[in-house]
Amino acid sequence: MRISEARFINGDNVEVITLAEMTTRSYENIYQGNLFCPTEGCNARIVYSGGMKPHYRTWNNDNHNSGCIHEFDRLPIRRGNLTDDTMSVDIGFSRRQNALQDAMKLMDMSDEEIEEERERRANYRNNRPRQTTQAESTTSVNVVSTLSGGETTEGSVVGVRGRNLSKRYVDGISQSDIGEIRLVMGELVAIDSVDEVANLYIERNEVQVKVVLEEAFISEPSNARYLNNFGLIESYLENYIEIQFVGIGEIRRNSRTQDIELVIYQGTDFKIDGDDMMSLGQYLHDEE
Ligand SMILES: [Zn+2]
Numbered sequence: 001m002r003i004s005e006a007r008f009i010n011g012d013n014v015e016v017i018t019l020a021e022m023t024t025r026s027y028e029n030i031y032q033g034n035l036f037c038p039t040e041g042c043n044a045r046i047v048y049s050g051g052m053k054p055h056y057r058t059w060n061n062d063n064h065n066s067g068c069i070h071e072f073d074r075l076p077i078r079r080g081n082l083t084d085d086t087m088s089v090d091i092g093f094s095r096r097q098n099a100l101q102d103a104m105k106l107m108d109m110s111d112e113e114i115e116e117e118r119e120r121r122a123n124y125r126n127n128r129p130r131q132t133t134q135a136e137s138t139t140s141v142n143v144v145s146t147l148s149g150g151e152t153t154e155g156s157v158v159g160v161r162g163r164n165l166s167k168r169y170v171d172g173i174s175q176s177d178i179g180e181i182r183l184v185m186g187e188l189v190a191i192d193s194v195d196e197v198a199n200l201y202i203e204r205n206e207v208q209v210k211v212v213l214e215e216a217f218i219s220e221p222s223n224a225r226y227l228n229n230f231g232l233i234e235s236y237l238e239n240y241i242e243i244q245f246v247g248i249g250e251i252r253r254n255s256r257t258q259d260i261e262l263v264i265y266q267g268t269d270f271k272i273d274g275d276d277m278m279s280l281g282q283y284l285h286d287e288e
Pocket residue numbers: 037038039042043044064065068069070071
């Protein structure tokens with residue numbers, strides 16, 4: 001969720017500064033270092049960034065309080081040999097879920113339908129209200145996603161765009177995606193179990209990518225319910241064909257095999273035929 005205001009804490013004084021009120025000059029002279037998340041009691045520091053699209057964002061290494069509406073996940077991203085280096089990804093849970101839903105819809109659509117949807121959304125964008133009043137901008141949480149160009153973007157009516165969560169079909173992944181978080185779409189064609197998790201193989205137009213879940217996935221407490229349950233996907237693969245996979249993770253090149261891989265960190269960050277893998281059991285009953 002976009003941060004549209006910040007609390008300026010100066011001794012006992014607390015003042016709410018909306019984005020519209022902030023300027024680079026006043027930030028540098030007065031506020032820098034003393035801006036905090038607008039949620040009362042949340043100690044995450046806020047940074048202002050001016051320029052063409054002024055915005056507030058969370059200080060790099062600060063976390064929001066649990067339950068704060070601005071809370072986001074930090075995905076553990078491996079950078080070279082630094083295994084515990086992390087990169088903050090301010091793409092919140094509901095945003096990722098929405099993007100996965102969008103991707104599923106996209107995979108189900110014909111080319112004609114995709115074109116219609118693109119036009120519909122383009123019209124909507126063109127007709128939507130311009131810069132709103134300040135009162136409105138501080139309360140508005142109007143979220144707009146677009147499918148155009150394969151991008152999912154989130155923006156409020158204030159006109160400030162969020163970070164893109166780009167979609168890629170398996171065969172559309174390129175060199176420039178390496179090291180980035182991407183939403184990847186393809187057909188699930190195989191699985192091989194590795195201890196309590198598994199490697200998945202997804203494909204499109206004869207290009208195959210391996211989806212890996214590794215230590216970071218296994219050690220994440222919220223993933224506990226997924227561990228040792230990958231037999232569900234195996235059985236599902238035995239029973240169904242043309243299985244659609246969508247998943248959000250980091251694209252990387254395996255240094256040993258040189259193959260492109262999608263590294264997933266959360267069990268909720270991938271869907272199989274539109275479902276969480278733990279829901280697949282319902283399609284596997286009484287099949288004898
Ligand atoms: Zn907060």
